Amino acid sequence: MTAVRILVGTRKGGFILTSDAGREKWSVAGPLFAGWEVYHIKGSPADPDRIFASQTSSWFGQIIQRSDDGGRTWAQPGSTGAAGPDGGQGMATGASNLFAYDTSRDTGRPLTTHQWYDGTQHPWKFARVWHLEPSPDDPDTCFAGVEDAALFRTTDGAATWQELAALRGHASGPDWMPGAGGLCLHTIVLDPANEQRIYCAISAAGTFRSDDAGLSWKPINRGLRSEHIPDPTAETGHCVHRIAIHPSHPDTLFMQKHWDVMRSDDGGDSWREVSGNLPSDFGFPIAVHAHEPETIYVIPILSDSLHYPPEGKLRVYRSRSGGQQWQALTRGLPQEHCYVNVLRDAMAVDTAHPCGVYFGTTGGQVYASSDGGDNWRAIVRDLPAVLSVEVQTLP
């Protein structure tokens, strides 16, 4: 390993934090796309110099940015081919920002409605890209999870996007209801052992799995119990916050739900609760140690009404038994007067030895541990509210 690169999305732009080989010294670059919300930035596992970013604004809509040099320069993908003001690359055509639901006869689904907050039906309407998931082996392929919930894919480096419409077109779609943040597809997990298998999570519809590369989907929520919906064990309607997987155990999934930490050992066909001795089982992120498939991390917050840590103490909880038994990790983290939140995409691990763990807060701090969570320090303290944290371990 030569360095770790942390890709941070915030409410007011993107930042790139780069370490030395010892993960001791960090440089901070940014803000990228200043003034815009950057929901997610993620690098391609197949080419770490290629990075995709979701830049979004309630004023001016969705922009997709791409870097091919590790984040030093960025451009909207796609071009007319003619020279333009951005140099010899030509002007981006704007198609990279177009997320059109596929209603075509051959591959699409009718643009139906979903439930709105008041129980009425509401037309499906694109708002923003929440999550970008690059392919593990093709730098031109990337998946995008969007609001209103749907899954898109690019195979040309984000110049154009096509919807995998079977998910939005699932028979349960008209029953899906937005969470407080919108009807968002926020989690995409690509099975590292089976390229046909894709997991998605939608707030507040639940978790879905495809075993045919997105041509068809089924809800996988058996075992979840959500007291705030009319049927607590319904097939859909659960507010799943985040799911995580370890590459060596692809049938084992970990989930942080609205309430409850869950695990599945059969690819999501069934779930069981592993909240154990957590002080609160409400939270947003969940992550798996890079080298220990049964070591997992969550950051509990007090409740759905009180989005801050219990007792004002920022504690990461680590389980080395795949759940149930949890240990508070506090060294280097504020243990009084701390009322920040950590959002669903804002925790990640590196693959160095020992494993590094990183998370960003709504207070603008990015914390790092280079020893699996035993000790923490803030790399930066005063960024805008952090929306996402992704990590690249550079060779």
Add this chain to the structure above:
Amino acid sequence: MIRIVLPFHLQILANCGREVTVEVTGAITQRSVLDALESRYPMLRGTVREHISQQRRPRVRFFVDNTDVSHQPPDAALPESVARGERPFMIVGAVAGG
């Protein structure tokens, strides 16, 4: 020449200054002016008007001569001062947020 004033964030996206000019043939309307803008700066497609519906984005407003023309029909003629290039067609981001 039609003069168009862009808000800060769109200047960054288009790599241009505060004011740009475009050629418009035929009637000078919101639609024809924005079509010309997007033709000259295609990376702005979807930022002023939504990609598919071509509706003005809710937090974007259009002003001419200190008058809000946002709610005028997209094919209504814009004032002569815009057509003659005396006054700019202003695209403004609504004041909001923090």
